[in-house]
Each structure stands twice: as C-alpha cells, then as structure tokens.
Amino acid sequence: MRRNLTPLLLSLVVLIVGSRISPHFLDFAYLRDSATLLAEIGIIAIAMNFVISAGQIDLSVGSNMVLTACLTAKMLAAGLPPIVCFASGLVIATLLGYLNGVLITFFKAPSFLITVATLAIFRGAAKAMLGPTSVKIPADLIGIDTVTAGGLTVPLLILLMLTVMATFVLNKTVFGRWVIAVGANPRTALFSGVPVERVIRSTFLITGFCCGIASLLLLSRLGVARSDLAMGSELDIITIVVVGGTAIQGGSANVVGSLLAFFLLTLLRTAMGVASVTAEYQMTIIGILLIAVVLAKRVSFQSIVKKFKSSGPKPT
C-alpha cells in the first residue's frame, strides 16, 4: 500500500480543501455522480495498465470507444434486439483493439505509431458514417448511470470489479507475469520462453474489450452516439495510469494506483468545478499535478540531500 500513498494522500487533501472552498462539495450523491461522468475513462485506464506495463501504448482507445458506440447505436436504431447489439459492440471493440496488436507485432512497429494511425482511422470511420448527425438509442436503454446498487452507480461498480480482476490477473497469473516480463525486457522474456508477440496482442485485445464496455456505458449515459464524443480522452486515460504509478516505459503495473488516481482526478475536477474555478486554472492545476506526481516518484528527499552533499565543495 506504501506506493499508493501519494494519490491517497492527495485525494484526502483535495477532499479537505474542496470542502473548505465550497459548501456544496461534500455531498456523496454529487461526488458519486461526478465520478460516474468519468467512469468510462477509468475503465479504459484500468485496462490500459496491461498495454503500458507490457511496454506499449494505445492512443486509439477513445476513438475505439466512439466508433463502437456509433456502430452499436446504429444497430439499436435499426431495431435489432438490444442483447445482440451489445454483444456485437463488445466484439467489435475487442477486434478493433486486437487489430492494433496484430499490426504492431506483424510490422514490428512502435505501438505509438500504429495507434496514432488507428486513432485517426477509427475516429474518421465514425465521422464518415455519421457526419455531424447523431443516432439516438431507444429510451428504455438510457440511464444506466443513474441505476445504483449498494450506494454506487453501475458504471462505478463495473470499474471496481474490473480493478479487482485486473489486479488478480496481473499479479497472480502466469499471463500477468508474462506481461510484466515483456515490458521489463522483451528480449529476456523471449529467451525465457515467453510468447512475446502473443502477449502483446492479448494486452491490446483486453484494452479493446474494455473500450467496448465503456462505449456501452457511454451510450446509455448520453442516450445518443456522435462522432465527436470523447475527443482527447486518451490523454486523460494515460494521465490516470501514469499518476497511478504504472511505469510509462513498462515493466511494472499498479492497477489499484490507477483506481486511486482516477478518484483523485475526479475529486480534483469536481472540487474545482463546484468552486467555479475558471477553465484555464483547472487545466493548469491538473498539469501541475501531473508534474508533481512524477517528481514525487523520481526524487525522494534523501536523494536531493545526497546530491547536494556530493556536489558541494570537498573538505580540504
């Protein structure tokens, strides 16, 4: 738990400060609903732990979610049975994710390059399909974000469930160990008998599947699909993963940290929003938070002292 101290402590700080600057902040239902607004991003961030700890990156997640939402909405609007549409949505998103993995391992290309391309392709396909129009879904499928169980909304429950599952898979299974090994050093992993390329493809497949879950939640929350939803969400997702303590260069994962970072970001945004902090300040503060967390990880107090001592004048 020690390594999750930073996001935990910061969340506490935000809670205290938030309650001081606005009397409307500490309201459980409000905080819960605000977190639900970002739950889709949190869900993808949890899955992104697999890709990033395997030393890869997936920038196409937001576009995947939106394209899947658009396709699913089209099917729903065409009158297909909802269960068929949802299942197809999950399959489509999973395949889109898997496609990234296949392209990366086939061309032996950097994941950054491939997923920047698919980011544009998926988003472009959604735009080509819908243009500036939107597709509405049947009214009875709207509002999963307002359904609660045990005090939490369904999207948040799914987020928690996926966190538990991802933590288990990454820490307690052979596949999880393989993912970390590939991220730490792919050559060593290969020589130790790890099916490196298959592992990489699997991480993208998992992320794709979670994009599918997120897209269905998004669709039910908004009631419409548009091609211009969730622009730039990939950056929020990567921010959550990195703030959570998963090494961006691979070789380690911290799923619980991502969950805590998700709550930290949610609390911070909500506190600033309800206090009507201007948009410009909000962006600046979130940027500073990012740098601060990275610094806190890299630079311990002792190392600064050591550096200072060693660079100081030598006693004669």
Added chain:
Amino acid sequence: MKPSTLALGISLLALIAVSGCGSTKTDTSTTPGATPTAGAKTKIVFIPKSAGNPYFTQVESGFKKNADQFGIDFSSQAPSSADATSQLAVIKDQAQRGEEVIVIAPNSPDALNEALDQVVAKGVIVITADSDLTGNESHRSVGVLPVDFTTIGPEQVELLGSQINYEGEIAILSATSDAPNQNAWIESMKTTLAEPKYAKMKLVEVVYGDDEPQKSTTETEALLTKHANLRGIIAPTSVGLAAAAQVLGQKEIAPGAKNAKNGGLVLTGLGTPNELRKAVKAGVVAKFQLWDPADIGTVAGYLGTQLKAKKLDLKVGTKFDVPGKGSFEIKEKQIVIAGKLVTFTKENIDQYQY
C-alpha cells in the same frame, strides 16, 4: 511517509487555495443575509461553448449590463474544452452550487439532453443561448437566438448591391460546403437575387474556404483570376471575410485603391469586429454585418428572471417587453430572437469589442 510526498501535499493544498481566489465568483453570496438583496436576486449562470472567446465575453456583458436592473446574481463558467460533452460536468457542478437558471450555448444539439433533464428535474430552469438544441427543444424551456437567420440572405445582398449600384458580377465565399447555416443563407441570397431589384447582379460562382485562412485566401485569389469583371464578394463567415480582406488589401483593388478598376472590388459579409477592424480602418472593407452578442445576454437574462418568478407564459405568440430593449415574441418551438444585424462601418466599429 516520504518527506517529498508530504511536501507535495502541502504545495498542492496551497495551489488549490490560490486557485480558489482566481475563480470567477465566491460562494459567499449563497450565505443567507450576506447581502441585503441576495434573496431577491435570481441566480443565473451562463455556460459558453469554450473559454477565452471574446464573442462570449460580449454575451456576458449583456447579462452584466442589466444585472442590477433585472435583479440577477450573474456568473459564468466555461468548459475546459469545446468538446461535445465537456459541458456535462459544468451543468452538474452549477446545479450543485444552487444556480437557479442555467443559460447555455450548447456544444452539441443532443449529447447534453440527459444531463439537462436531470437538472431540470431538480428545479433548475434551462435556457439555450446563441445556438439551440435543434430537434431536441423539449430539453430546455426557451431558446434565445441572435437574429432571425432568414433576414441574413436578403440583408447581405442589399448591403453589397447598394455599394455597386445593383449591377455587375458577384461571387460568394462560404465556409464548408456542408455547413447548414451557410447553405441556408446562400439559398436565400439566390432567392433574393432573383428579385427585379437585383436583376443586373449576376452570381457567377460560390466557393468554399472551409473556414481555413489559407484555403479562403487561395479561393479568393482564384475568383479574381477567373472572373476579371468581378464587382463584389459576399463572405458570410468571419474567417473567409478576413482572408478575402487581406487579399484585397495586398492587391490594392478595393474601391479607391491604387489598382482598382471599374470602381473597384467591393467585399462584404459576416464577421466579428475584432477580425475586421484593421480592414475597415484601412478602407478595404466599407461595410459588413453581424449581430451584437450582448443582445443575447440581455434577453436571456431577462427571460431567466421572468421564468424564475413565473411571470411569463411560454405559449407561442406571447409578447413581452424587455426594459430598455423593446418588445419580443415567443416564436415557434419557444424561440426568441434577441436582435438584428448590426452594420459595421469605420464610424461605429470601435464601439464593438468582440
């Protein structure tokens, strides 16, 4: 605990405290009795499409100008991006703050539907301003639009015609070929040109600059090359108008300029005063038009107070007076038109800062 973690916590604490001071308003006004008139005022928040846009600053000025007279406790809160869903959190946050009326310039005609319904269920009044939830009007109580868009075509044609003696070849420089507003205006320009008064004006071409300065410039230059006798250009888009003005300025072919022939090329259109100020002062563009966004704020603010006090019936055809602004009417789909096109010239342009 690592000392660095502690230091980080403290510094963040300081940061948020500082940012609280930078916010557009404080929460003190919600404390009962903080100001003697607090109870009587209607708490109205305006949510623009994006932050830092002078156009919306002008809308806000319309609210502020009459806030005391109408009894408005006004604030505004922009979303962090112009993304379709970035306004969702702002809507939620502002309702949580206890705002009574939300006036919003929606970034999407339908992605906000559910969030708006949720705050309406809590008793918040929702008014759209500047643009509307077209096709989803039931998710707001009333929509305030800047001008009657059907007047734009005729007024623009008249503005150009009056400057070229209603005679000669003209062209239109538009934004993108699939922009609904632009196409509607171009259609009504064509209808207007069919009237006898404009019989000697001939529309030779419509080109599209895609609202990109570079493409708009290229398209303008192409127009000049292809149509040697061109007398006028209408650019009903800010980016296009500014780009075309630059071309005319460089080639010095505006009326009265060095290289002008057959009386010079007259350029007009729709644009913001800030973008065209230089061109107007340099004499490249004599007249152009746009609405005054402040009207939107004034009318929406007044509507907010009246709806809150339940003093206004939103039935189609209902007429109401906005003090100092004149008479307005609730039109089809609960739309209210806030103002008229303003024609900007060298003389009046400095009164408008947006």
